[in-house]
Amino acid sequence: MTRVHDMGGRFGDGPVVPEPEDVKFHADWHPRALALTLACGSLGLWNIDVSRHARESLAPKDYARFAYYEKWIAALADLLVEKGALSADELAAGQAQGESALAARRLEASAVADVLAKGGPADRPSNIAPRFGVGDVVRLRAMPENVAVAGGHTRLPSYAAGAMGHILRVHGTHVLPDSNAHGLGEAPEPLYAVALKAGDIWAHPEHPQDEVILDLWDSYLASP
Known part of the structure; x- marks a missing residue:
C-alpha cells in the first residue's frame, strides 16, 4: 500500500520545475525551522530515521497541504512531546513550565559550525557480507x-x-x-x-x- 509521502512517479502532479540554485528559503521563518530541527536533533532523543518517519506519519490531510518546512515543524513538535522533551501543555502555551532537564544538552551557537561539519555518518561495521558486486x-x-x-x-x-x-x-x-x-x-x-x-x-x-x-x-x- 502506498503511503502519502511516497509520491515519486505519481501521475497528475505535473513536471518537476527546478529552482535557481541561489534560492535557499522561501520565507523568513524557514531557516529558523531548519535551525530548530538541527538543534533539537542534537539532544540525542532520536535519530535521522526516526525524524523522517515522524514526517511521514503526519495525518495525510496535513501532509498534503503543508509546505516543506511546515512538515518539518509539525513532525518536530510531535517528536518533542513523544520523547518527553516538553509537554503538550507547554507546546500549546508556547513556553516552558520550569527549566528542562535537557538544558545541559543544548547546542551552543559556538558549536554549530563544528557539529554541521562533522555530519552524521551512517556507515557501520557489519558481519553481513555483500551478496552482490558491481555489474550484477x-x-x-x-x-x-x-x-x-x-x-x-x-x-x-x-x-x-x-x-x-x-x-x-x-x-x-x-x-x-x-x-x-x-x-x-x-x-x-x-x-x-x-x-x-x-x-x-x-x-x-x-x-x-x-x-x-x-x-x-x-x-x-x-x-x-
Whole structure:
C-alpha cells in the first residue's frame, strides 16, 4: 500500500520545475525551522530515521497541504512531546513550565559550525557480507514496505518495486533505516547504488534509456 509521502512517479502532479540554485528559503521563518530541527536533533532523543518517519506519519490531510518546512515543524513538535522533551501543555502555551532537564544538552551557537561539519555518518561495521558486486543484475523487492513494522519507514520507493537493475557501486555497510527508525537497532547491511532504466519503471518515459540511480539496502534486493 502506498503511503502519502511516497509520491515519486505519481501521475497528475505535473513536471518537476527546478529552482535557481541561489534560492535557499522561501520565507523568513524557514531557516529558523531548519535551525530548530538541527538543534533539537542534537539532544540525542532520536535519530535521522526516526525524524523522517515522524514526517511521514503526519495525518495525510496535513501532509498534503503543508509546505516543506511546515512538515518539518509539525513532525518536530510531535517528536518533542513523544520523547518527553516538553509537554503538550507547554507546546500549546508556547513556553516552558520550569527549566528542562535537557538544558545541559543544548547546542551552543559556538558549536554549530563544528557539529554541521562533522555530519552524521551512517556507515557501520557489519558481519553481513555483500551478496552482490558491481555489474550484477538484481531485482528489487516487489513489496515496497517495511517487512518488520507495519506501515514503518523504508527507503524503497514504490515506483521501483519489483524492477530489475544492476549494481553500480557497493557503498559498504550502513545503518538500515527500516530498523533504526523504530528503535530496533541499527542493523547495518550492505548498501548499493543500483541503476534502473527509465523504460523499466515508467510507463511513458521521455528518454527510456536514461538511468535512475537508487541507494538500496541488501534486504531490498534479490537475484533475478
